[in-house]
Amino acid sequence: MENFNALIVDDEEYSRSSLYFLLQDNCPNVKVINISKSVKEAQNFILENKVDLVFLDIAMPRENGFVLIPLLQEKKIMVVFTTAFDQYALKAIKASAVDYLLKPIDISELKMAVEKAFTIYKLSLLHHQYHDYSKTLSTLAENLEQKSKEIKKLTIASTSGFKIIILTDIIYLEADSNYCIFHLISGEKVVASKTLKDYEEILTENNFIRIHKSHIINLIYLKEFKNNNGLNVKLVNDITIQVSRRRMSEFLEKVKKVNLKGK
Structure with a gap:
């Protein structure tokens, strides 16, 4: 060196x-x-x-x-x-x-x-x-520079370099062993060389919530949720993800807050 x-x-x-x-x-x-x-x-x-x-x-x-x-x-x-x-x-x-x-x-x-x-x-x-x-x-x-103290962009470090992602473009994040897959509104998938937990720490004060050990969703893209053999959410891209039992109350509380903030 x-x-x-x-x-x-x-x-x-x-x-x-x-x-x-x-x-x-x-x-x-x-x-x-x-x-x-x-x-x-x-x-x-x-x-x-x-x-x-x-x-x-x-x-x-x-x-x-x-x-x-x-x-x-x-x-x-x-x-x-x-x-x-x-x-x-x-x-x-x-x-x-x-x-x-x-x-x-x-x-x-x-x-x-x-x-x-x-x-x-x-x-x-x-x-x-x-x-x-x-x-x-x-x-x-x-x-x-954000006066709201909310993160607006992420830099994703991957094997091919760095990619800038605007948070409002993210529908959900999916765990993949020691990696994390970002699913974007454009349909693009971006693989990051960090874990889901790393991003959970960054995103929790925005409209994101971890609903399962393998998924974090952006609540602005929540289409519906229903109780059908457990609580399930459907996102705007018609992907359905189950909410883990221990995260149900936190999920429902955050949905309420996001809805109130949007009014």
Whole structure:
């Protein structure tokens, strides 16, 4: 593995130094060439130096680290976000398929994030695919701009790259072992290299609900539901899915809420 020129951006001295030593001790291919305690410092450094990878804190009290995104895209820089809290920002990051690390940072997760960043970086150089990665950052920026605090788009990481999906285009999600299949209103199916549980955590505050161990449905595409040897739902594409017994009350409650919200 070649060397990465890395920049750490964090306003907390302890967080900056602990990440620096974790990288030094566990990621020999990462060379930390600068540690910035503010967005402004980071911007100035990036403009004047070659940076391959940025570790960016998203929860600086006086600054928003996300304002660096356009500059990172312009300079074709990889990014790993770090955070100790900010639930909505974390959900937006997960929805955008961008890497993140929760503080206190776990060594194995740090190694995986660096390895993944290097793989994408290498593909970008060989196949000029940074544009695909850049789209994930754009999706993140769009989701963060939503005043409703609801995710509007997902970036799906698959074996062939990244695909942006608008949430209102999803009829339902289906589990397939360690993968997940998105069934879209267009009839297209998109296979994602994450589990149904991963997406359940991202989508639950929208109009989505898990009704079975194998299915999450978008309630805006619910055509009807009836009790016929158990509760069954029919979606607009005429697919019928059974609601598991333990999820019935949650399903009925959410249907009620969605109907009230739509009035």
